[in-house]
Amino acid sequence: MEIREYRETDGARLRTFWLACGIAIRPGDDDASLLRFARHNPGLFLLAEEDAHLVASALAGWDGRRAWLYHVAVHPDERRRGVGARLVRELEGRLRAMGCPKINLIVVEGNTWGMRFWESLGYERAKTVEYEKTL
Numbered sequence: 001m002e003i004r005e006y007r008e009t010d011g012a013r014l015r016t017f018w019l020a021c022g023i024a025i026r027p028g029d030d031d032a033s034l035l036r037f038a039r040h041n042p043g044l045f046l047l048a049e050e051d052a053h054l055v056a057s058a059l060a061g062w063d064g065r066r067a068w069l070y071h072v073a074v075h076p077d078e079r080r081r082g083v084g085a086r087l088v089r090e091l092e093g094r095l096r097a098m099g100c101p102k103i104n105l106i107v108v109e110g111n112t113w114g115m116r117f118w119e120s121l122g123y124e125r126a127k128t129v130e131y132e133k134t135l
Helices: 008-020 031-040 083-098 112-120
Strands: 002-005 045-050 053-062 067-074
Touching: 002 083, 008 031, 008 053, 008 067, 031 045, 031 053, 045 083, 053 083, 067 083, 083 112
Parallel strands: none
Antiparallel strands: 002 045, 045 053, 053 067
16 A cells, blocks of 8 residues: 555545545635645645555644644545554654644544544544634
């Protein structure tokens, strides 16, 4: 399995992959936004491929205070192999090397499988409420 960084030509393929993983495509998932994210967060937008098939993705953004993880996804046919954990640990190591002290993430309410995944990696549920506004 190859772990590599996002490439400018990965957008359409990645969106199809996310849909297969149950991730809804939202504002910011278009080609221009993904490229901007990758350039703003060098080394923190990772994909896992095996036999030319996309297996997993994980994005991290760091603003200098805290990091956020986004679109950590493993293809349904490839789950329970440790690929998602491997990508998360890789990003944690890269963020730690940059001096990042804390990582945040969001799990969609009701995604108990996702919550168990994050707890197995040492993440704790925060007592916060998310707000959003589309511009």
